[in-house]
Amino acid sequence: LTVVPAIEAATALIDRARQGDRRALARALTIVEQGGEAAQAVGRQAARHAGHAHIVGITGAPGAGKSTLTGRLVEQRRLRGDRVAVLAIDPSSPFSGGAILGDRVRMQAHATDEGAFIRSMATRGHLGGLTLATPQAVRVLDAAGYPWVVVETVGVGQVEVDIAGAADTTVVVVNPGWGDAVQANKAGLLEVADIFVINKADRDGAESTRTDLEQMLAMTAIAEDGWIPPVVMTVSTTGQDVEQLWQAVDEHRAHCARTGVLEDRRRRRVETEMRSIFVRRLEQIAAEGTRENGWQSLVAAVARGALDPYTAVERFVDLLGLQP
Ligand SMILES: Nc1nc2c(ncn2[C@@H]2O[C@H](COP(=O)(O)OP(=O)(O)O)[C@@H](O)[C@H]2O)c(=O)[nH]1
Numbered sequence: 001l002t003v004v005p006a007i008e009a010a011t012a013l014i015d016r017a018r019q020g021d022r023r024a025l026a027r028a029l030t031i032v033e034q035g036g037e038a039a040q041a042v043g044r045q046a047a048r049h050a051g052h053a054h055i056v057g058i059t060g061a062p063g064a065g066k067s068t069l070t071g072r073l074v075e076q077r078r079l080r081g082d083r084v085a086v087l088a089i090d091p092s093s094p095f096s097g098g099a100i101l102g103d104r105v106r107m108q109a110h111a112t113d114e115g116a117f118i119r120s121m122a123t124r125g126h127l128g129g130l131t132l133a134t135p136q137a138v139r140v141l142d143a144a145g146y147p148w149v150v151v152e153t154v155g156v157g158q159v160e161v162d163i164a165g166a167a168d169t170t171v172v173v174v175n176p177g178w179g180d181a182v183q184a185n186k187a188g189l190l191e192v193a194d195i196f197v198i199n200k201a202d203r204d205g206a207e208s209t210r211t212d213l214e215q216m217l218a219m220t221a222i223a224e225d226g227w228i229p230p231v232v233m234t235v236s237t238t239g240q241d242v243e244q245l246w247q248a249v250d251e252h253r254a255h256c257a258r259t260g261v262l263e264d265r266r267r268r269r270v271e272t273e274m275r276s277i278f279v280r281r282l283e284q285i286a287a288e289g290t291r292e293n294g295w296q297s298l299v300a301a302v303a304r305g306a307l308d309p310y311t312a313v314e315r316f317v318d319l320l321g322l323q324p
Pocket residue numbers: 060061062063064065066067068069102199200201202203234235236237238
């Protein structure tokens with residue numbers, strides 16, 4: 001790969017992935033995960049073939065049963081004959097980490113199924129890695145021809161909530177028990193939810209959690225498009241009522257297509273991504289700042305007390321011609 005120009009390698013890789021070569025697909029995702037120029041080449045090539053997948057985000061607190069539920073979702077959709085790809089995102093765990101290993105074990109049932117592709121992804125700890133790599137990875141899976149891409153994220157931090165909110169259909173998973181719905185609300189998950197799942201419905205308190213959720217939803221303004229998030233109860237360990245979740249996803253998808261929300265969301269999604277890319281680019285410019293582009297002399301001016309840092313940055317923005 002290193003001897004072939006990046007763009008040729010990327011073209012070959014995406015072509016092979018599109019022909020069903022799983023190793024090529026895995027390799028493309030690894031490149032995307034590592035970032036840099038090769039990742040951009042892969043993403044560029046994938047973009048030429050993407051735009052057909054429906055992206056389902058599954059988010060919620062750690063331990064809510066997202067991975068178990070995702071495994072069941074794959075199982076159910078496979079029964080209908082559809083191909084499904086899963087991207088399990090964990091911002092903290094590296095590939096060998098316990099959480100990921102657990103996910104792998106739970107999702108292993110699909111490892112030999114050609115119609116299912118499951119991949120865990122973690123960042124290498126660099127800032128913004130997740131926000132940049134995730135849409136590219138989704139794009140690659142989309143280009144590979146998976147009509148359904150399920151993205152599992154831990155909905156705790158802002159970045160994770162942003163990623164979840166970037167799906168076509170966002171599913172927020174909570175558990176029975178006092179306060180779980182309230183926690184989800186605090187984490188900002190109520191606003192991004194298109195569908196709520198009360199997983200572990202085999203436990204006590206599922207009904208009262210549903211009441212909590214519905215009360216909180218009643219106090220939230222109804223979305224402009226008129227969609228009211230349904231509440232589905234599941235037992236992922238047995239697969240109970242997981243089919244109802246797919247039904248809700250299908251309904252949401254149809255609603256979005258009918259109302260034009262799907263297009264809006266896709267537009268918002270690329271806008272969010274582009275904003276992240278832009279911020280990253282500015283970071284690069286600042287980090288590589290040389291005397292030539294004026295950054296270093298501004299730094300020197302602030303250091304000797306001739307300028308305050310805010311004024312200096314404003315001047316730099318002017319220098320770059322970025323002022324709106
Ligand atoms: N009782 C019960 N346990 C469940 C259910 N779904 C998942 N679990 C268990 O909850 C734990 C966490 O599940 P996991 O899928 O890893 O959660 P994640 O961290 O949200 O991905 C595991 O021990 C699962 O077996 C369920 O519906 N009922």
